[in-house]
Amino acid sequence: MRLALIYSAVFVAMGTAVLVVILVVERAGPPIQVSTATPNRHGTRITPLPPAPPGPRLILPPVGSYVVAQHTADVARLVLASWIVLAVTALVAFPIGWFASGRMLRPLREITARARTISAGNLHERLAIDGPRDEFTELGETLDALLGRLESSFDAQRRFVANASHELRTPLTVERTLLQVALADPNASAETLRATCEELLVAGHDQERLIEALLTLASSERGLEQRERADIGALATRVIERPRPELEEHSIELDTHIEAAITEGDPALIERLISNLVDNAVRHNVDGGRVEVSTRQQGDRALLIVENSGQLISGDEIETMFEPFRRLGPTRIGPDSSQHGLGLSIVRAIAEAHNAEVDARPRAGGGLSMTISFPAPGS
Numbered sequence: 001m002r003l004a005l006i007y008s009a010v011f012v013a014m015g016t017a018v019l020v021v022i023l024v025v026e027r028a029g030p031p032i033q034v035s036t037a038t039p040n041r042h043g044t045r046i047t048p049l050p051p052a053p054p055g056p057r058l059i060l061p062p063v064g065s066y067v068v069a070q071h072t073a074d075v076a077r078l079v080l081a082s083w084i085v086l087a088v089t090a091l092v093a094f095p096i097g098w099f100a101s102g103r104m105l106r107p108l109r110e111i112t113a114r115a116r117t118i119s120a121g122n123l124h125e126r127l128a129i130d131g132p133r134d135e136f137t138e139l140g141e142t143l144d145a146l147l148g149r150l151e152s153s154f155d156a157q158r159r160f161v162a163n164a165s166h167e168l169r170t171p172l173t174v175e176r177t178l179l180q181v182a183l184a185d186p187n188a189s190a191e192t193l194r195a196t197c198e199e200l201l202v203a204g205h206d207q208e209r210l211i212e213a214l215l216t217l218a219s220s221e222r223g224l225e226q227r228e229r230a231d232i233g234a235l236a237t238r239v240i241e242r243p244r245p246e247l248e249e250h251s252i253e254l255d256t257h258i259e260a261a262i263t264e265g266d267p268a269l270i271e272r273l274i275s276n277l278v279d280n281a282v283r284h285n286v287d288g289g290r291v292e293v294s295t296r297q298q299g300d301r302a303l304l305i306v307e308n309s310g311q312l313i314s315g316d317e318i319e320t321m322f323e324p325f326r327r328l329g330p331t332r333i334g335p336d337s338s339q340h341g342l343g344l345s346i347v348r349a350i351a352e353a354h355n356a357e358v359d360a361r362p363r364a365g366g367g368l369s370m371t372i373s374f375p376a377p378g379s
Contacts, residue, residue, distance in 0.1 A: 004097035230266075239275045285308050299376075
């Protein structure tokens with residue numbers, strides 16, 4: 001309706017403008033002159049009549065008055081006819097505009113109808129708009145891309161909920177089993193009960209780490225509430241001192257090149273990101289291996305680079321490493337029971353919250369090279 005009214009209004013306005021221009025030009029033209037020597041404006045040459053015979057005569061007005069009157073009448077009839085034609089065509093323009101706009105908006109109605117049939121249960125369907133390359137096909141392709149991202153997000157959410165339910169249920173099952181076994185033994189001694197309590201403490205600590213990791217992951221995906229200047233180099237210096245016992249126990253060499261690297265964000269989350277990368281580099285290493293940690297400022301980016309030796313990793317496995325509860329091979333160093341496959345998921349979530357880029361590449365001799373590029377303040 002709006003398009004049809006716009007078409008009609010534009011048509012009437014343009015037609016009126018044309019008529020007004022014609023009238024203005026006509027009024028601004030030179031006056032009509034009648035002369036016996038020169039032709040008038042219309043190319044008409046007036047020849048004078050011979051002298052009238054004597055006697056009574058009929059006095060007529062000048063010939064020029066007839067020409068002007070005729071011209072004025074012709075212009076009036078032309079203007080009246082033009083307004084009538086404009087009014088009739090304006091009435092005809094509305095249904096034509098209605099039909100044309102309906103034809104133009106038909107693809108939009110098809111997109112709307114198809115989009116209404118797509119819900120969370122059938123996100124695999126697509127609009128698949130055919131036709132010439134125009135704004136409607138671009139809109140359909142954009143919506144199809146959006147549906148693809150939603151489908152991936154829903155699938156990832158379903159996997160996350162299923163895996164989180166399983167991981168949270170396992171420690172509870174272990175704790176319940178330990179308690180049932182201890183209570184079912186009528187001859188349980190103090191030492192037996194003490195050992196059961198120690199196992200419950202270990203299981204509770206494992207569950208606490210999992211809940212903490214899930215909360216960190218959820219808070220990172222929600223985004224940052226406030227930002228402040230943070231030196232990645234200073235945060236890395238604190239983090240790399242923590243795994244010293246494991247490094248010495250397994251003869252892993254730690255090589256550091258720490259320089260100031262300033263960014264803006266949440267220092268606690270950035271420290272957690274560095275800690276997860278270093279822990280991952282240590283736990284998925286081999287005896288006598290090597291871990292390299294370096295930070296530096298490069299242009300408008302603050303770089304954190306963590307490299308480690310270890311098992312061979314193919315390029316196809318890189319993306320799966322960042323999915324929640326996804327473990328890539330067995331843990332080489334340290335107890336595997338405390339690992340839930342959330343370390344690199346938290347790394348990616350924290351990096352995305354800080355608008356940082358994550359570049360993970362397998363090393364030729366085994367192991368992984370991780371580069372996190374944070375934006376510098378003001379960039």
